[in-house]
């Protein structure tokens with residue numbers, strides 16, 4: 001994951017975990033990744049990949065704050081150093097700055113665009129504002145219209161927070177209305193550090209950290225997931241793809257889920273900042289999780305070195321007793337370590353804050369997942385679950 005404009009952004013979403021990262025680099029006026037670093041990274045990154053397919057993920061801050069010239073250069077370097085490998089690009093954007101030119105570029109170069117949108121207008125605008133507090137929904141919709149006009153492949157990335165978690169039905173119907181058939185979402189769970197002003201905090205369980213008010217509550221999260229699942233399972237299996245549901249089915253099948261939060265290990269979500277500093281994960285851009293600088297160490301040393309391996313394994317090795325004895329460990333894997341800060345009855349402070357919600361969800365989907373697994377094992381379509389719905393519901397009661 002690359003941060004070509006650092007944490008710089010044209011918006012100011014209230015829950016954003018990345019905006020405050022500019023404070024890590026106070027000395028830098030403009031957080032723009034230089035041309036020389038772009039070339040160096042491209043060459044090393046492609047060479048460090050063992051597979052034939054190489055993916056570049058452009059992230060931020062807001063990556064469209066860099067101009068098209070920058071991304072044309074990026075493609076030039078990718079072609080120069082590809083050495084027969086297949087290169088793909090995806091970009092995560094707030095979509096408010098998209099133009100015909102941007103969309104023509106995405107189409108021409110086959111980029112996948114992730115659009116951040118939290119649901120219908122009142123839901124989206126609740127936390128996603130401009131820097132003067134102005135709403136952003138209409139701009140995002142215009143961006144989506146442009147993407148559609150140019151037939152660019154895009155998908156939605158939503159956050160689930162304490163507000164929109166209350167509207168699962170509106171949320172689902174909205175994405176169907178805008179014909180978005182691939183929906184990704186992530187729960188907002190942030191803590192405010194008590195001793196460093198308002199900096200969103202690293203997962204230091206020794207210090208008391210206050211939960212940020214926009215965080216989704218565990219019960220809300222569980223209810224949201226169950227309600228969304230019920231809407232999807234009724235008529236859209238095989239038509240609408242919801243990343244968490246697909247990933248859950250993958251875990252039920254015993255295959256890699258493709259979603260780090262419920263995978264066994266971490267370690268594949270490294271980030272390079274605008275100045276060449278690499279961190280273990282986009283959600284761990286804190287000084288303690290700095291792996292080094294690309295000018296001092298190689299990508300291989302940093303991303304495949306002992307520190308990153310330890311970071312990856314810690315997810316499993318530091319599970320609290322409750323997780324290790326949980327019937328849904330295979331599906332949940334204790335979820336993201338960032339969210340593990342609840343104290344258990346035996347004094348362990350590493351319980352996942354969202355556990356209650358996940359347990360409710362896994363219980364709820366269990367019979368459907370069992371059925372879909374059986375269908376897949378017999379080379380039949382998991383969407384057959386829609387015909388079996390009534391029987392499963394009866395058995396479930």
Ligand SMILES: C[S@@+](CC[C@H](N)C(=O)[O-])C[C@H]1O[C@@H](n2cnc3c(N)ncnc32)[C@H](O)[C@@H]1O
Pocket residue numbers: 009015016017018059060061062063092093094114115116157158159186187188189190
């Ligand atoms: C940090 S933004 C950077 C890219 C771009 N500016 C955008 O909004 O898509 C990447 C994604 O993180 C999401 N996000 C922001 N703050 C979050 C938080 N506290 N927890 C979970 N996701 C968050 C955003 O909604 C967005 O989908």
Ligand code: SF4
Pocket residue numbers: 009010011012013016017018019060061062094116
């Ligand atoms: S648009 Fe993206 S980077 Fe900017 S404030 Fe919102 S979530 Fe953060």
Ligand code: SF4
Pocket residue numbers: 260261262265266267268269281282283284315335336337338
């Ligand atoms: S720390 Fe969380 S976000 Fe980062 S790789 Fe692990 S599960 Fe994914």
Ligand code: SF4
Pocket residue numbers: 322323324326327328329332333334335352354355356358359
């Ligand atoms: S559901 Fe709760 S106890 Fe079970 S693995 Fe997940 S976080 Fe741990």
